[in-house]
Amino acid sequence: MKKTILKFLSVFIAGLSILSSLQVQADEGKPVVIRIGFPGTGTGNRPIVGGSPLSTAHLKGWVEEEFKKDGIKIEWNHFKFAGPGINEAFANKLLDFSYEGDLAMIIGKAGGLNTKVLAGGGVRIPVAIAVPNDSPIKTLADLKGKRFAVQKGTAIQLAEVRALAKAGLEDKDVRAVNILGANATDALQTKDMDAVISIPYSFYPLRDRGVAKIIYDSQKSGDTDIAIAGGFIGDDAFIKKYPDITKRLLKVFVKAAQYSSDEANRNELFKLWGQDGTGFQYYREVYNGATLAERQTPLLDEYWFGRFKDGIADAKKYKLIRKDFDVNGWVDKSYLEAALKELSLENNWTAYSYDGKPIKH
Amino acid sequence: MKQKIIYGLVSSIFIAANAITPVFADETTDLLVKQVQELQKTVGDLKQELNSVKSQTPKSTESVSKEVADNGEKNATVEDVNGIKADLENFKYQYNREREYNTAQTARPLNISGFVQLRGQVDSQNNGNNLTPQSVNNNNRKSSFNNGSAALQFSGNLFKDYEDGKNLTYLLRVAANPSTPAGVNPTGNNSTINLQFASLSYNFKPTLNPEDSRLAVTVGQQLVPFGLDSAATDELKPTILGAQLAAQTPNIDIGALVKGEVKVNYDYGYSYRAPELVYYAGIFNGAGLNNTDNNGDKNYFGRLVYTVPADYNSWLRQLSFGVSGLKGKSSLAEPSGAFTNGRQDRLGFDVYYNHDPFGITYEYVKSWDERFLGTTLATKRDVQGEDHVLTAYYNIGQQFLFNQSALGTPSVATGRFDDWWPKSWQVFARYDHYDPDVNDDTKSFAAGSRLYGQNISTLGVNVFFAQTTKFQLNYNHYDRKLPGANSDDQLLAQFQYSF
Numbered sequence: 001m002k003k004t005i006l007k008f009l010s011v012f013i014a015g016l017s018i019l020s021s022l023q024v025q026a027d028e029g030k031p032v033v034i035r036i037g038f039p040g041t042g043t044g045n046r047p048i049v050g051g052s053p054l055s056t057a058h059l060k061g062w063v064e065e066e067f068k069k070d071g072i073k074i075e076w077n078h079f080k081f082a083g084p085g086i087n088e089a090f091a092n093k094l095l096d097f098s099y100e101g102d103l104a105m106i107i108g109k110a111g112g113l114n115t116k117v118l119a120g121g122g123v124r125i126p127v128a129i130a131v132p133n134d135s136p137i138k139t140l141a142d143l144k145g146k147r148f149a150v151q152k153g154t155a156i157q158l159a160e161v162r163a164l165a166k167a168g169l170e171d172k173d174v175r176a177v178n179i180l181g182a183n184a185t186d187a188l189q190t191k192d193m194d195a196v197i198s199i200p201y202s203f204y205p206l207r208d209r210g211v212a213k214i215i216y217d218s219q220k221s222g223d224t225d226i227a228i229a230g231g232f233i234g235d236d237a238f239i240k241k242y243p244d245i246t247k248r249l250l251k252v253f254v255k256a257a258q259y260s261s262d263e264a265n266r267n268e269l270f271k272l273w274g275q276d277g278t279g280f281q282y283y284r285e286v287y288n289g290a291t292l293a294e295r296q297t298p299l300l301d302e303y304w305f306g307r308f309k310d311g312i313a314d315a316k317k318y319k320l321i322r323k324d325f326d327v328n329g330w331v332d333k334s335y336l337e338a339a340l341k342e343l344s345l346e347n348n349w350t351a352y353s354y355d356g357k358p359i360k361h
Numbered sequence: 362m363k364q365k366i367i368y369g370l371v372s373s374i375f376i377a378a379n380a381i382t383p384v385f386a387d388e389t390t391d392l393l394v395k396q397v398q399e400l401q402k403t404v405g406d407l408k409q410e411l412n413s414v415k416s417q418t419p420k421s422t423e424s425v426s427k428e429v430a431d432n433g434e435k436n437a438t439v440e441d442v443n444g445i446k447a448d449l450e451n452f453k454y455q456y457n458r459e460r461e462y463n464t465a466q467t468a469r470p471l472n473i474s475g476f477v478q479l480r481g482q483v484d485s486q487n488n489g490n491n492l493t494p495q496s497v498n499n500n501n502r503k504s505s506f507n508n509g510s511a512a513l514q515f516s517g518n519l520f521k522d523y524e525d526g527k528n529l530t531y532l533l534r535v536a537a538n539p540s541t542p543a544g545v546n547p548t549g550n551n552s553t554i555n556l557q558f559a560s561l562s563y564n565f566k567p568t569l570n571p572e573d574s575r576l577a578v579t580v581g582q583q584l585v586p587f588g589l590d591s592a593a594t595d596e597l598k599p600t601i602l603g604a605q606l607a608a609q610t611p612n613i614d615i616g617a618l619v620k621g622e623v624k625v626n627y628d629y630g631y632s633y634r635a636p637e638l639v640y641y642a643g644i645f646n647g648a649g650l651n652n653t654d655n656n657g658d659k660n661y662f663g664r665l666v667y668t669v670p671a672d673y674n675s676w677l678r679q680l681s682f683g684v685s686g687l688k689g690k691s692s693l694a695e696p697s698g699a700f701t702n703g704r705q706d707r708l709g710f711d712v713y714y715n716h717d718p719f720g721i722t723y724e725y726v727k728s729w730d731e732r733f734l735g736t737t738l739a740t741k742r743d744v745q746g747e748d749h750v751l752t753a754y755y756n757i758g759q760q761f762l763f764n765q766s767a768l769g770t771p772s773v774a775t776g777r778f779d780d781w782w783p784k785s786w787q788v789f790a791r792y793d794h795y796d797p798d799v800n801d802d803t804k805s806f807a808a809g810s811r812l813y814g815q816n817i818s819t820l821g822v823n824v825f826f827a828q829t830t831k832f833q834l835n836y837n838h839y840d841r842k843l844p845g846a847n848s849d850d851q852l853l854a855q856f857q858y859s860f
Contacts, residue, residue, distance in 0.1 A: 041776030048776075078776040084632040085775075091631065091674050092717055094759055107630030112674040153629030177569050178629075192523040320629065 031242055033073040034249070036063070037089060037098030039082035039154065043277020047078040050273025050283065052122035053257035053296055054099040054232060059272050060259075062252050072245075083108070084153040090115060096238045097249065101125075101155025101230045102311045103320065109330055110312075110321035114236040117331045118250055119298040121257050122230040123307065124356075126219035126286065127159040128200035130212045132191050140167035140216055146194035148174040149184035155228040158311060160197050161318045162226045163216065171318065188212050201282040219290070224356050229307035232298070239332070250335040254298055254343055261293035261349065293349055298340075300333055302359065303352035470517040476859035478509025480601070485850040509601070509855055512536035512557065519561070526568035532583075534558040556651055557613060558583055571634045574622040582650070583618060585611040585662055586641055587685045588709045588724050590750060599754055599787060600819055601835045601853045605795035606748035609728040610707060611660065611687060615652070616645030618662070624670075631673035639666040647689040647705065656702045660689030678716055685709040693733055703731030704743065718756040725749050728797075734812070744812065746797040758785025760825040780828075787823040792816070796842070813843040830858040 038055070042048040049055055057063050064074050077095065079085030083104020089095040090113050099122060100108075109115060131137045137146065140163060150160045161171050179187060185202055187193040189211050196203075200219070206212035218226040232253060239246045259265055269292065270283035287295075308327045315321045340346045351359045460466075483504040513535050520529035536557040560581030567573055586592035590604040591612050622636035640663075646652060647660030664685040671677035687707040692700050711724040728746040760783070775781075798812035821835040832855070839849040 045776040047778060080776060081632050084630055088631045088633075088673065092759075104630065111628070111630050111672050153632060157629070178571055179569075187523075190523070 030070055031072060031096070031238070031245060033075050034063070034067065034245065035075045035077060035089075035094065035096045037086045037095045037100075038076070038078045039086060039098075039100055039104065041078045041080050042275070045080065046277060047076060048276040049078055050276045050278060051125070052099050052230070053253055053260050053298060054121065055273055055276075056260045056269065057252050057256035059275065060256065062256060063249065066248055066252050067245075082151065082154045087111070087113060090235060093235075095235065097232065097234045099230060099232055101228050102308060103155045103158040103315060104153060105231060105233060106158075106308070106311050106315050107153065107321055110315070110323055110325055115233045115330075116236050116239055117231045117233050117300070118239075118246070119232040119253055119257075119336045120230070120300050120304045121232050121253065121296060121298045123227070123297065123304060124224065124290070124295050125155075125228040125230070126200055126217060127156065127163070127197060127226060127228060128203055128214050128218070129163065129195055129197045129216040130185075130188060130203040130206065130214045131195045132188060133210055133213050135194065135213070137195060138215060140164065141169070142215075143167070143195055144169055144173050146174055147192075148176050149179045149187055149193040149196040150176055151184065151198075152176075152178040155230065156197055156199075157320065158314060158318075159218070159226050159228055161320075162314065163197065163218070163223075166223065166226070185212075199286070201278050201286045204282045204285060225310070229304060229311070231300075231304070231308075239335075247335055247338055251339040251342060254336070254339040254345060257296050257298040258343070258345055258348060260296040261291075263292060266292060294352075297349040298336060299349050299351055300331055300336065301351040302354050303356055305331075306354035467517075469519055470521075472516050473514070474516070474860060475511070475513040476857060477511045478601075478855055478857045480507045480509040480853065480855040481505070482507065482854070483852045486847050508537070508552065509857070510536055510538070514558070522564075527564045527566070528568065529564075530562045532558050532560050532562070556582065571632075572625055572627040574625050574636060576619070576621040578617065578619050580617045582613060582615045585614050585618070585643065585645060585687075586664060587611055587662065587687060587707065588664075588683065588726060589711045589713060589722055590724060599752065599789045599823060600791055600821060601833050601855045602817075602819075602837070604724070604748070604750040604791075604793050605814070605817065606709075606724065606726045606750060606793075608795070608797070609726050609746055609748060610685075610709065611645065611647070611649075611662065613650045614645040614647065614660070616643055616659070618643035618645075626670045628673045633673035633678070635668050635670070635679070637668055637670050639668075640664070645689075647691065655692040656690050656700075658690035658702060660687055660705070662687050676716065679714065679720075680716075681713040683709075683711045683713070685711070691730065693731065695733065705730055719754065720756075721751075721753045723749075723751050744797070745799050746795075746812070746814075747799055748796075749794045750791065751793075752789060752791045754787055754789035756785060756787045758825065759783045760785035760787070782825075782828045785825040787825070789819075789821050789823070791819040791821075793819070813841070813846075815842055816840040827858075829860065830856070832856055 036054070036058075038049045038058075040049050042050075048059065050059075058076055067074060077089065079089065081088070083100050086095065086098045086100050087104060087108040090098070090108065097118075101122075105115075105117070129140070129143075137143060143164065148160075150157055160176070164170060164174065177193065179193070179196075184193065184196045184198065185206060188196045188203075189206060195215075200214065200217055203212055203214050207214060218224075234246060260269055266284075266287075267280075270280045270287070273283050274280040305327055312321070312324050312327065316324050340348075353359050481504070485503070487503055515531075515533040517531060518528055519531055522528055534557045535554055537554045538552050558581075560579050560583045562577050562579040564575060564577045566576045568575055584592060584594070587610040588606070590598070591607055591610045619640075619642045621640050623638040623640070625634065625636045627634050643662040645660045645662060646654040647658070648655045662685075664683060666681050666683040668679070668681040669677045671680070685707070686709070687705075689705045690702040691705040693703040695701055706729040707726060709724065709726040711722065713722050714720060715722075726748045728744075730744045730746070731741065732744050733741050734744070794816045795814040797814050816839075818838045818840070819835055821833060824832045826832065833853075835851075835853040835855075837849075837851040837853065839851065841848055
């Protein structure tokens, strides 16, 4: 019996070796495909998400344009499970690059994902808390003991614990329920949830229909410490294997960041991003009072480092990660700096200090 | 706006009135006339302005502001709005009519699903995969197209608890048995449609939060989760044919089952949910599918599964150890024709390690049965059987990854415009050693009172070329232990689609 099993397994392993070698051969030289991820999907599960330089590059087709001559296919993946889905894909070698919000990035790295942060792009993103229109909840403190929907494992969760802390509350003081974004706003409409936290424009349609009201908006409250930060990350193995491809991709990313930061493109940009179902008017509203450049900046400046250092500390404090790590070792600025130099955009964006104020030179 | 104009008008009159200071009659008439003319002109201008505003007011109330890209430069007219209203009414009428006439409606939320297997096989032996010696091989049948299983399933919520997710759910499945090519000269249709699952489940603990442990009770006809292979549904099995231990273990039975969890580990970074301990306790007839109890004893079932606590990115992810036990009685026909109860006990151990892209499972089952054997049923023995099943597989592609995504496990985890699905491959090997009668003292038994098993070695590949459709190719080598029986090499191919 033992001989039979051994013989059988040896045939199986030989078959696997052949398959593995075929895979490696297909991957030599340049990649056949570059797989890029987005957190979330657009309305109706459409594969469009606006709001970042990567969104602009995607919708303009600039990445495909860059790699067309090489015959490299570009595969865009919009993950319904947002950050956790992206982490799952990175862990299983199904993704090469992605934009991701802070907490999911942090949990992924703390859990051992071999990623590198290559650029910013998508910071100071406000969050809001909405309740049914006739709810007695008026302040953050009123959330105590209430059913509070939050998409856990995403940047929203970190914003949630920080917002609750503003009112002297902790996660355990509310009945936090883990629900995906669209389902959460539906639950608000049916009053199955007492409150929901998300990006402000998620609530605008409900607000305009008189179904919900926004009781907290981090931007209007001036709570910059609650705003979400994000970044453009890549699989370290891919970056090391294809440094030239990575460099070219970053150049496209920076070009998209420049377009997305130019106030002359404000209306065009919101129309472009609005294809995700959010709509032009809601992008315009959520950017009301903010410059494009301060949110679309690709710079990894002191402000970005501060947000992530605080993010790691908070994630540890709120027991969202078990062990912390050094942000500096996670970031590789070289590709971004090369792209900025090549495009002569070194001084296109204002660098900000830890407290979010411009650094004066 | 109106208030401002009226205020301006009154102010102007007041100013103009002041301008007409009392004059003495002896002052020149010309000056007076000039002042009156100026006053008339001012009043005239103001009247004109007021009329202009009045003429604009009805227009602004009739128009609807249209927030478009150019920020209010275009206004919708009353006709535009009426057109949209008419369209909406037409749509509502059409929707209601089509819903009434063309949409199947149910009393409660209903999910209809099912699967079908289309199979073909080639054997090295005539009447392949036939455990009896091939003494008669007249028809030389070595190949056949067959139907595999086919099932239609209905499931849904009977009560949805929005507060805590303590839902009451139902499951109903009817399935057709495969037509079997066994036998020397099979004729006729031996396939039947049976009620396979008919159960009701209630979650006693909240299910909304993935980090909370759950407790559910299921009553009715259901799958008894003894070990790995028996508990897996056809949709998830890598092999076309199930492991032989199905002959030993309970598969579907009627009774009640409690399933609970202790200490759930939930990795939010990956939406990975893994209860550290899962326990099952059940009581069943022990008579199998669609049977009333045929004896005075019930079968008692228990299972414990321990999953190593680990983060998603750990190499220990999805490593589980399980033990299963069943204590029961079967109804035995005595040589006299009377019936008596016989022992029917099972003990199993299994290891499950599924770390995409590869996985390995091992399962061992030991059985104790009291049986009357032999051609005259003269020998009553305590028969002990055992089965070892070892399965290893390797996946290329995303099929299993997406299927295992947590948070409600929708089958498509990414947004796409089209019916996108990544092609996935799975290669696997299985070794299945089954001996229904481990006592090898064959000489002491009368003819026909010794049970013989077989070892089946399987190499296979599964190709997932659509979301719920796969092509399976299995090579099986049957090493039969029955004296005189020939070993068989078999090639099985199957399309399995589900909906």
